[in-house]
Amino acid sequence: MPRTEEQNQQIRDERQEQILQAALKVFARRGMAAAKISDIASEAGLSHGLVYHYFKSKEEMFTTLVKKALQGSALVIQYARQQAGSPLQQLRWMTQMILQNIAGEGAYLFLIMIQAFTSDAVPEEVKQMMDDELAFSAIKATLPLIEAGQQTGEILQDDPEKLAVLYYSLIQGLAISKIQWKDCPMPDADMVLRVLKARPES
Amino acid sequence: MPRTEEQNQQIRDERQEQILQAALKVFARRGMAAAKISDIASEAGLSHGLVYHYFKSKEEMFTTLVKKALQGSALVIQYARQQAGSPLQQLRWMTQMILQNIAGEGAYLFLIMIQAFTSDAVPEEVKQMMDDELAFSAIKATLPLIEAGQQTGEILQDDPEKLAVLYYSLIQGLAISKIQWKDCPMPDADMVLRVLKARPES
DNA sequence: TTTTTCATTGACTTGATATTCAATCAAAAA
DNA sequence: TTTTTGATTGAATATCAAGTCAATGAAAAA
Numbered sequence: 001m002p003r004t005e006e007q008n009q010q011i012r013d014e015r016q017e018q019i020l021q022a023a024l025k026v027f028a029r030r031g032m033a034a035a036k037i038s039d040i041a042s043e044a045g046l047s048h049g050l051v052y053h054y055f056k057s058k059e060e061m062f063t064t065l066v067k068k069a070l071q072g073s074a075l076v077i078q079y080a081r082q083q084a085g086s087p088l089q090q091l092r093w094m095t096q097m098i099l100q101n102i103a104g105e106g107a108y109l110f111l112i113m114i115q116a117f118t119s120d121a122v123p124e125e126v127k128q129m130m131d132d133e134l135a136f137s138a139i140k141a142t143l144p145l146i147e148a149g150q151q152t153g154e155i156l157q158d159d160p161e162k163l164a165v166l167y168y169s170l171i172q173g174l175a176i177s178k179i180q181w182k183d184c185p186m187p188d189a190d191m192v193l194r195v196l197k198a199r200p201e202s
Numbered sequence: 203m204p205r206t207e208e209q210n211q212q213i214r215d216e217r218q219e220q221i222l223q224a225a226l227k228v229f230a231r232r233g234m235a236a237a238k239i240s241d242i243a244s245e246a247g248l249s250h251g252l253v254y255h256y257f258k259s260k261e262e263m264f265t266t267l268v269k270k271a272l273q274g275s276a277l278v279i280q281y282a283r284q285q286a287g288s289p290l291q292q293l294r295w296m297t298q299m300i301l302q303n304i305a306g307e308g309a310y311l312f313l314i315m316i317q318a319f320t321s322d323a324v325p326e327e328v329k330q331m332m333d334d335e336l337a338f339s340a341i342k343a344t345l346p347l348i349e350a351g352q353q354t355g356e357i358l359q360d361d362p363e364k365l366a367v368l369y370y371s372l373i374q375g376l377a378i379s380k381i382q383w384k385d386c387p388m389p390d391a392d393m394v395l396r397v398l399k400a401r402p403e404s
Numbered sequence: 405t406t407t408t409t410c411a412t413t414g415a416c417t418t419g420a421t422a423t424t425c426a427a428t429c430a431a432a433a434a
Numbered sequence: 435t436t437t438t439t440g441a442t443t444g445a446a447t448a449t450c451a452a453g454t455c456a457a458t459g460a461a462a463a464a
Binding site for chain 2: 031120169
């Protein structure tokens, strides 16, 4: 008779991913509010009706992307803390991962996160997530790393929270710069870490 | 008979400013596309009809704000270059001005600029401005300052453009952080300038 | 008090887009 | 080839907000 359940599942997985990728680009470029379902559909190369076969609403799509971004950032920090080496070396590894990410398609996810953080025009569920502990989990999760680095003297003696804000501000800012100016000269990890290091070489 | 032309002019000036201030807040919080005229009107405490008495459209309002922001940033750089002292001292002065601005209402203007730079859902005229030389005028205008600082050895020997990107990324990032987290610990100017300095005094 | 001139209001029109759903299509097994 | 199932489509609907405009209000001079 028709396709097996297995085949259908595969089609569905592919379509869902295809739609999410398209939504990511469109949301990043136009913002959640200005993004039209028809934009997303045509970016994905299918009809707008099909989008609703896979997602309940525009809000659900956006929320899904925010969750993915949050998971991703949590993962990077987790891996960083599993790396061998001093706290500063772990931070360097993490920074390299992030910069590499920003250089590619990853910058879109940063824009989504920035929208989630700064815009009121975002689904209620996203606002909730941003208010909850999740919101600053990246900063919070990085604090132990910074504090450990201060112990070893590799990192500047200053309020760790302030340092974390400085660090993530720079990262976010770089993601934005990368998007506004495709060929902007990007710094390397050690350049970024100058805001944290006790005694930058050079 | 009725009011003098002078009186009317004053009323008009006040209203226009009042509406622009309201629009600034609403645009910053919700984004140009999601901002409703009725939001702006009620934020300003007047009817939506009146908004159209003063501005042709939502787009015109947004464009006006972007122009203001561009003028403002050009001014700060100009003033900085007129300050007494070494290039680094001029940069410090400029950074202090900017940080002070971000701490107050100024952060809203940064969000507007970020939207102007990164979003497609923006009036055509704004896109034009961003493409034209204006776009990176802040970076371009800062290059001479950085190069002069490299001459004196105060500033890191590296691609000046890369350094400028680093610096403005950090500034933009801080503006965002300030908005997402009202009480986030903010660094001082010297902390920010660590990304540029040849030898940070730790 | 009356008159004139604008600022101001809000009901109304218009256009756009999110969302729904009945109809169609396509693959595979019989 | 026929049948079945679920993916896929796009016309139709509902909603919502931008922008218009005729009517109102308020101040000041006569």
